[in-house]
Amino acid sequence: MREEGYARAMVFGLLNINKPAGRSSRWVVNAVSRITGVDKIGHAGTLDPLATGVLLMALGPATRLVEYLQAGTKLYQASIHLGVNTSTYDAEGDVLATAPVPDLALGDLQHALARFVGEIEQQPPAFSALKIAGVAAYRKARRGQTVELPMRRVHIEQIELLSWQSPVLTIRVACSPGTYIRSLAFDLGQALGCGAHLASLVRQASGHFRLEDSVDLETLAAAAQVGDWQRYLLPPDQAVLELTPVYLDAGRTQVLLHGNPVTAPARPATSAGRAYDPDGRLIALVTYDAAQEVWQPDKVFVAD
Structure with missing residues (x-):
């Protein structure tokens, strides 16, 4: 497990891009980077140049969620x-x-x-x-x-x-x-x-990301011109909705952010979870340890 901190202003989210025809998926990633100014971008599920449609992008620390984005039907x-x-x-x-x-x-x-x-x-x-x-x-x-x-x-x-x-x-x-x-x-x-x-x-x-909810590059670029491209940014937890939500108070949030396990209020239905701080931010992916009755951190995204 590796803790990955980021400033509160850093971009941490997803984009559902409508890929244009005639361009590679890598070209689209580079275009989104130029439009948004975000250097760290990954994509989930390559589309051939001929193809169009849903191409999911993970920005900032959300690149560590690409494997979950790729898993959907x-x-x-x-x-x-x-x-x-x-x-x-x-x-x-x-x-x-x-x-x-x-x-x-x-x-x-x-x-x-x-x-x-x-x-x-x-x-x-x-x-x-x-x-x-x-x-x-x-x-x-x-x-x-x-x-x-x-x-x-x-x-x-x-x-x-x-x-x-x-x-x-x-x-x-x-x-x-x-x-x-x-x-x-x-x-x-x-x-x-x-x-x-x-x-x-x-x-x-x-997965649950649909073409009718996507944004094309021209629309994203126009929004960026007026400083409003993040209106199309989706919360990072949209990549892991199938995981058990784990809501933490301030004290347990700090414990988890420092890479330590936190106690579980009740035995979860599934062992894989997504942990939130009191402000509703996704801060980590966690795994339930039944023997110790704690949530062990797997991927920590936020460090204050």
Whole structure:
């Protein structure tokens, strides 16, 4: 456990950014840093340049909550173009092969999509940010090197077929973190025997953070011009709402801030908790020690 202090004026919170098309997630992080003046920013769940939608940002000490932001179920709307395979599995890649698209009814597509619902094995695209011996796979792929990424197990909760107008179908997918919708598009094309690639992608939700509640960069920048960008800043505890709330008085707050355990008023329902000071500030993530009946500090964010 490491205590991380910060001045009361330091930014400590989250942003739900509507990522624009044609920009990398890292580019968006840098843009938010320029707009807000905050140097320490992390993002949860990379979106490819082609994609738009919810990209969560953690600012200041909230970067230590990124793992919780990443854990939520993802909701995507995707358009898949049948009959064309590309090197990247999406519209940005080179065309590798084309094939006639079969005469498919809605029922045919729904039957094919159903095969991908549940726990499935998925091959990540060679053009991805996954590391091989410390080097991003896409860098090797761009150099023409052979890229072999291991299969990964992902969970797709639901696939809803929204529309079909040959050769493009549009679907809505609810899935676990780490799922590649590009790979889903490729695998669907293989299953149908004609090939396919991802034509467009919108992340509509990440956990409980929704696209309709996001802010675009232009709006954020305009607010920053008048010194009001923090109106879009979300409380850091929005990343850990599933943890047990632990409300502390002034004395127990000081004990916890110095890295020491505090007594628990009652046995909690879950062992993972989020601790607040008397002013309602999130000050730490804690774990309940049943043997000693205390909350042990894991991550401390505030030190006066």
